Amino acid sequence: MLFEYSSSSESADENPYGEVYRMVGEFVTHHLPNTFFPRGPRLRNVNDTIPIPADRNREEGHNRLFNDYFAENPVYSDKQFRRRFRMRRPLFCRIMNKVVENDVFLQQRRNAAGKLGLSGLQKCTAAIRMLAYGLAPDAIDEYLRMGETTSKKSLLHFTQGVIKHFEEDYLRSPTDEDLRRILYQNEMRGFPGMIGSIDCMHWEWKNCPTAWRGQYQGRSGKASLILEAVADQDLWIWHSFFGIPGSSNDLNVLHRSPVFDDILTGKAPPITFQVNGHEYNMGYYLTDGIYPNWATFIQGFSRPQLETERLFANRQAHVRKDVERAFGVLQARFAIVRQPSLDYDEDILGDIMKACIILHNMIVEDERDMYVRADVLRRYYEEDLSSLTATVNNGEPFEFQTGQPYSINALLGRITALRSSQIHHSLKEDLIEHNWQKYGDSFKWVDRINIVNQFASLLQFLHGFDPSYVVGNIAARHILLDEDMHVFLVDFGMMTGGILGDKKAKKNVRCCGSIGYMDSPSLFVGYIFKMS
Incomplete structure (x- = not known):
């Protein structure tokens, strides 16, 4: 027993602190360890608290990704690759090779058991998908066979690699x-x-x-x-x-x-x-x-x-x-x-x-x-x-x-x-x-609107519409004129907008055609309406 004074030959008069030593020794031995180092509940089974890593079959994820986008005859076309990776394949491969080459984490390595880990292609693809679609780190697990923690680390290493190797050329002052x-x-x-x-x-x-x-x-x-x-x-x-x-x-x-x-x-x-x-x-x-x-x-x-x-x-x-x-x-x-x-x-x-x-x-x-x-x-x-x-x-x-x-x-x-x-x-x-000298020498805005309304009246006459219904200055793109007032696009079809409201007549009218013009600063158009 620690701090226990156990000499039986000495009397209480010779050693007045013997009882104190005994009490201190008992406290240190039996109570102090539990006070500073409390014992937890005894484990019945180690597997109850320590999860066993799931075998995600990483090789299958790499092979699927390679065959889908990077094989000689990939499953998905170049157009689909650009839509999902936000860039063309040669550019992505250039970025991936440069980043993986200089980052040990993004490189494919073997673990202590000798099993190959995730490839650099999987990790860079995970980073691009998270950037492009704003996905959570665990949302790509099912396709790339990559856990949440690894996906997040891949994103951090990929972004740091892009900054390290490409910032000097692609985020610089103009030459x-x-x-x-x-x-x-x-x-x-x-x-x-x-x-x-x-x-x-x-x-x-x-x-x-x-x-x-x-x-x-x-x-x-x-x-x-x-x-x-x-x-x-x-x-x-x-x-x-x-x-x-x-x-x-x-x-x-x-x-x-x-x-x-x-x-x-x-x-x-x-x-x-x-x-x-x-x-x-x-x-x-x-x-x-x-x-x-x-x-x-x-x-x-x-x-x-x-x-x-x-x-x-x-x-x-x-x-x-x-x-x-x-x-x-x-x-x-x-x-x-x-x-x-x-x-x-x-x-x-x-x-x-x-x-x-x-x-x-x-x-x-x-x-x-x-x-x-x-x-x-x-x-x-x-x-x-x-x-x-x-x-x-x-x-x-x-x-x-x-x-x-x-x-x-x-x-x-x-x-x-x-x-x-x-x-x-x-x-x-x-x-x-x-x-004003470069763009203000052509027709003034009032003249342009008048020309639009004249074309609208002509269009009404050709189609037999009520000539009293001409509404101008509304955005549309069915008859467009260039800056010299030459028609270069005509469309007499029905508008898909359906029934439109007219505040003056307080009745519903249907758009049956439209006319307008376009120049560099702006777009003016006139509609043609007919009572429904």
């Missing part, structure tokens, strides 16, 4: 050649000197920690994270800044964004362009109305008063939709950023968002030649660019500067020029005049 192509595309659309459109997107954070929820809640009442991005007409995303709490607006995000860091530190190539006879030496972005009146931002008009302002507002809204389209395509390709995020770690969400943007840019590069407007790019590379007013570097090679600006005065001068409201208003007035 001289990139800027020349972007400037050419935008000058053809009436905005010389424009280098992209900038806007913000929210990603709902469903599992945001409760203590942080108030900081991340926006006006929708749901916690979210904000992505700021710059995109061009090809939907290539040149800049991304993610992780700002959803309670911020676009202006708050801008003041924390590194979007102008390259300009302020002298790393961005200089741009020179002319608009309406005036020369400017700094590119600009198209934005919505919340952004400030800086020289690098051009907004539209919320309430245009003049015809020139109305035309410019339509043109600016039309071209600015590049970044909105980029957000839409990004969310359509990768549903994981469209659905509420389920992870608790903000860093993991940042890796997922960045990997999706990199994959999106890789898909854009791979499929750019398939775009409907690919002839614009071909003209850029094949034809003479003497008509291009914007230049990069003034024909001289540009040397990138690293580190801080060579003087604080240079930094302050760049900040002043970047935020100049005087340059902003001057540039905006020149762009308004430039767009």
Whole structure:
């Protein structure tokens, strides 16, 4: 017995603490171990608490996946592969080979029993399916024979591998050649000197920690994270800044964004362009109305008063939709950023968002030649660019500067020029005049609507409709005229919309035909109705 004093030769008078030693020894021996190390219930069977891993037949899952999509004669076509993997097969194989080559976890290995584990093809496919469809980690177990934990780890390793090996090439600032192509595309659309459109997107954070929820809640009442991005007409995303709490607006995000860091530190190539006879030496972005009146931002008009302002507002809204389209395509390709995020770690969400943007840019590069407007790019590379007013570097090679600006005065001068409201208003007035000279020489809107109504009356006469029923200015696409008022599409069929209501006649009418025209800024159409 520990601490027990058991000498029987000594009396109580000689050892007055003998009883105390005995009590302490008894407590240490019988009670103290149970106090600090309580015993659990005795196990009847080890298998009752320790689960035995299920044999998922991983080899069968790999063989099925390979035969379905990667064999010489696969079960599913190239079109089905692209729809389910969001990219063409050669691009997916290129990404998979690079990521698996440099990540031990994604490689196929043998376990301690000598049995082969999951292949890199299975793990990368699981990651792509989770990104593309927003699936839970255990939703692909039945097809790929992969457990929930392994699927989640595969997603994390895959996204980190994509960022590590492809971020430098596919999430970078535009080079001289990139800027020349972007400037050419935008000058053809009436905005010389424009280098992209900038806007913000929210990603709902469903599992945001409760203590942080108030900081991340926006006006929708749901916690979210904000992505700021710059995109061009090809939907290539040149800049991304993610992780700002959803309670911020676009202006708050801008003041924390590194979007102008390259300009302020002298790393961005200089741009020179002319608009309406005036020369400017700094590119600009198209934005919505919340952004400030800086020289690098051009907004539209919320309430245009003049015809020139109305035309410019339509043109600016039309071209600015590049970044909105980029957000839409990004969310359509990768549903994981469209659905509420389920992870608790903000860093993991940042890796997922960045990997999706990199994959999106890789898909854009791979499929750019398939775009409907690919002839614009071909003209850029094949034809003479003497008509291009914007230049990069003034024909001289540009040397990138690293580190801080060579003087604080240079930094302050760049900040002043970047935020100049005087340059902003001057540039905006020149762009308004430039767009009016380019697109305002044709028919005015009133003349166009009158022509539409005349065609509608003619169509009524041909079909024997009541000539008193002509309604104009309603969206449809059945007779379209080009900018010279030449008809190039005619459709006299019935509309599938069924019965439509007319407030003036207070009766139901059926649409029997339609007429209209389309030009670059907008679409106007007239309907033809007949009493039902």
